[in-house]
Amino acid sequence: MEKTLYFAGGCFWGTEHFFKGVDGVTGTVPGYANGSLDKPSYEQVYTDTTGHAETVRVSYNPSRVSPAKLARLFFASIDPLSLNRQGHDEGTRYRTGIYYDDPADLPELQEEFSALERRLGAKPVTELLPLRSFWPAEERHRDYLEKNPGGYCHLPLRAFKYLRLYQDLELMLGDEPDTVARQSQTAAMIAERMKFFWTGFYRVIGGELVLGPFQGPPACFRIARGRGVCGSAWEQERTIVVPDVEQFPGHIACSSESRSEIVVPLVRNGAVVAVLDIDSTAPGCFDGTDAVWLEMIAALV
Numbered sequence: 001m002e003k004t005l006y007f008a009g010g011c012f013w014g015t016e017h018f019f020k021g022v023d024g025v026t027g028t029v030p031g032y033a034n035g036s037l038d039k040p041s042y043e044q045v046y047t048d049t050t051g052h053a054e055t056v057r058v059s060y061n062p063s064r065v066s067p068a069k070l071a072r073l074f075f076a077s078i079d080p081l082s083l084n085r086q087g088h089d090e091g092t093r094y095r096t097g098i099y100y101d102d103p104a105d106l107p108e109l110q111e112e113f114s115a116l117e118r119r120l121g122a123k124p125v126t127e128l129l130p131l132r133s134f135w136p137a138e139e140r141h142r143d144y145l146e147k148n149p150g151g152y153c154h155l156p157l158r159a160f161k162y163l164r165l166y167q168d169l170e171l172m173l174g175d176e177p178d179t180v181a182r183q184s185q186t187a188a189m190i191a192e193r194m195k196f197f198w199t200g201f202y203r204v205i206g207g208e209l210v211l212g213p214f215q216g217p218p219a220c221f222r223i224a225r226g227r228g229v230c231g232s233a234w235e236q237e238r239t240i241v242v243p244d245v246e247q248f249p250g251h252i253a254c255s256s257e258s259r260s261e262i263v264v265p266l267v268r269n270g271a272v273v274a275v276l277d278i279d280s281t282a283p284g285c286f287d288g289t290d291a292v293w294l295e296m297i298a299a300l301v
């Protein structure tokens with residue numbers, strides 16, 4: 001059995017390419033959803049007066065991927081707080097939304113929207129509505145980024161790498177129960193795919209952070225709560241992105257080669273149990289794309 005769900009994520013070239021990379025997706029068609037005009041052309045929709053949203057019809061095998069998981073991955077590919085603007089594209093046709101053709105999908109989608117709102121601490125502007133209409137786009141818009149490699153894409157290349165990494169990691173970790181084994185495999189896979197300078201875990205043990213599984217040069221053993229980027233992320237229970245380590249008061253330099261850093265807390269039952277720490281030798285290496293995907297990965301480990 002095949003099911004469908006419709007995603008408006010800004011420019012449909014990038015959103016279609018994104019969903020082609022999701023395991024369990026069996027087909028994608030870019031098009032125009034929930035507007036007032038039948039069979040609109042790209043040019044008509046481009047006037048931004050027809051009410052359509054650039055949307056991708058996603059067909060999927062429900063025994064391999066759920067509407068909830070599709071929504072969760074989709075949320076990592078958009079800015080759910082940005083109204084009528086994604087990347088460089090602006091207009092109501094670039095609004096974000098999930099449109100369903102099966103009302104039975106609504107409860108689990110609503111649950112994902114609530115989880116998103118908790119994570120953001122604000123109400124997403126992304127729509128959740130029944131699909132009223134969908135008109136496939138002109139042939140030239142289909143598989144656009146495959147036909148035009150290197151063509152315009154509002155999504156950063158890194159989002160596609162993280163999508164692959166996230167899904168592979170999920171498969172790899174499976175139901176392995178040992179935490180050290182899971183953290184080791186995760187550090188190795190992130191390092192191998194993303195080529196960061198240092199990737200690893202510090203675990204909360206006896207009131208301080210203790211070095212855990214990692215990939216990269218030797219690092220300091222212990223970090224006190226509230227100290228350095230790691231201790232701050234633990235104390236504040238939030239992801240910290242540091243574009244320039246020299247500008248971060250109290251940064252602990254395990255290596256003089258590190259220029260930028262991101263630290264993501266791992267929370268279990270409401271408490272931080274470890275942090276995922278990643279360093280780069282490039283300044284400003286990390287941004288919101290890294291934060292959102294590494295938080296998804298942290299929730300897997």
Ligand code: SME
Nearest residue numbers: 219228229230251252254
């Ligand atoms: N720079 C970190 C210390 C750990 S190393 O980066 C591996 C910090 O300031 O917490």
